[in-house]
Amino acid sequence: MSPTPGPSRPPGTAAAGTAPAPGRRSLPGNLVRGALIGVVETVPGVSGGTVALVVGIYDELINSAGHVVSAGRRLLTGPDRAAGLREHLARVHWRIVVPVVLGMAAALLTVAGPVSHLVETQPVLMRALFFGMVLASIGVPLRLAGGGLGPRALLVVAAAAVLAFVLVSIPPTTVAPAPLLVVLAAMVAVSALLLPGLSGSFLLLTIGLYQPTLRAVDELDLGYLALFFLGAGLGMVVVVKGLQWLLHRHHRITMLALTGLMLGALRTLWPWQLEDRTLLAPAGDWWVQLLAAAAGAAVVVLLLAVDARTRARTGHGSPEELAGVEDPDPSR
Structure with a gap:
């Protein structure tokens, strides 16, 4: 009997379940990668998942989050609790996860x-800067999708772009930070963290909890932060396994959808808009915003070039990147 064919993958990729070689990445480099993710997560409109894609650790982070979730489930439900816990924790890319988390924190x-202050006092300039960064990042998931852009691929990109555009067009609201709302908002925000193109900070801004959350971080409001981290943990459990499954089983379509999400979410970063998110035509010193956007794009291009050179030197190249995410076994 011939073996059942597995999910289709881009040409030249490694077999499913083949983990990248995380030990080849430097600890200082991963600290910097985590810091970059942490910085952009404070900016409405920019996704930490986008940065993870740009610096080449997106799949490894999703893998690791999936194994942490599976480890917790095996510890609670069995079978072989201790063995199952050790098995999944051993498959977490700790050399990447620990420094990335420390860098983010x-x-x-x-x-x-400071970032919240800049966003408040220089909103047009900051949106222009990050518009350029995200625009330059769109090619990353498109490259990881592999293959050409046929009608079906264009349809996936367009549908995801329209969905993101509609979501980020919702006017912001202001609400009191009730405990249940904080937990639910954190669940939504961490889902956006895992999805390049959707910004957790922007969704918090839409819900009305962006400023209270940044203020809680700045003032170390432990009660608020405890509720927020509880929601983030619950959101991680709910979302990460589904995303892991999608990336393993439908890697190309998922990457195309992420490309569309990033494209549609650019609407949030259009420099000229009102507080209710009504878009305006370029006005005033538009050339300053154009220079800021160019500078943001140049930063991303530089990051991509440095990361590509590092991966070429260490042997962590595109075949491992394109291998996608390990197969999440639902039975464990």
Whole structure:
């Protein structure tokens, strides 16, 4: 009997379930990658998942999150609780996860206040800067999708772009940070963290909890932060396994959808818009915003070039990247 064919993957990729070689990445480099993710997560409209894609650790982070979730489930439900816990924790890319988390935490604790101030005082300039960064990043998931852009691929990109455009067009609201709302908002925000193109900060802004959350981080409001982390943990459990499954089983379509999400979400970063998100035509010193967008794009291009050179030197190249995410076994 011939074996059942597995899910289709881009040409030249490694077999499903083949994990990248995370040990080849430097600890200082991963600290910097985590700091970059932490910085952009404080900016409405920019996704930490986008940065993870740009710096080449997106699949490894999803893999690791999936195994942490599976480890917790095996510990609670069995069978073989201790063995199952050790098995999944051993498959977490700790050499990437630990420094990335530390870098994110350090960045959030040190730049949350200043970045919030810049977004408030220089909104047009900051949106232009990040518009250029996200625009330059769109080619990353498109490249990871592999293959050409036929009618079906264009349809997936267009549908995801329209969905993102509609979602980010919803006017922001202002609400009191009730405990249940904080938990639910954190669940939504962490889902956006895992999806390049959708910004957790922007969704918090739409819900009305962006400023209270940044203020809680800046002032170390432990009660608020405990509720927020509880919601983030619940959101991670709900979302990560589904995303892991999608990336393994439908890697190309998922990457095309992520491309569309990033494209449609650019609407949030259009420099000229009102507080109710009504878009305006370029006005005033538009050339300053154009220069800011060009600078943001140049930063991303530089990051991509440095990361590509690092991967070429260490042997962590595109075949491992395109291998996608390990197969999540639903029975474990």
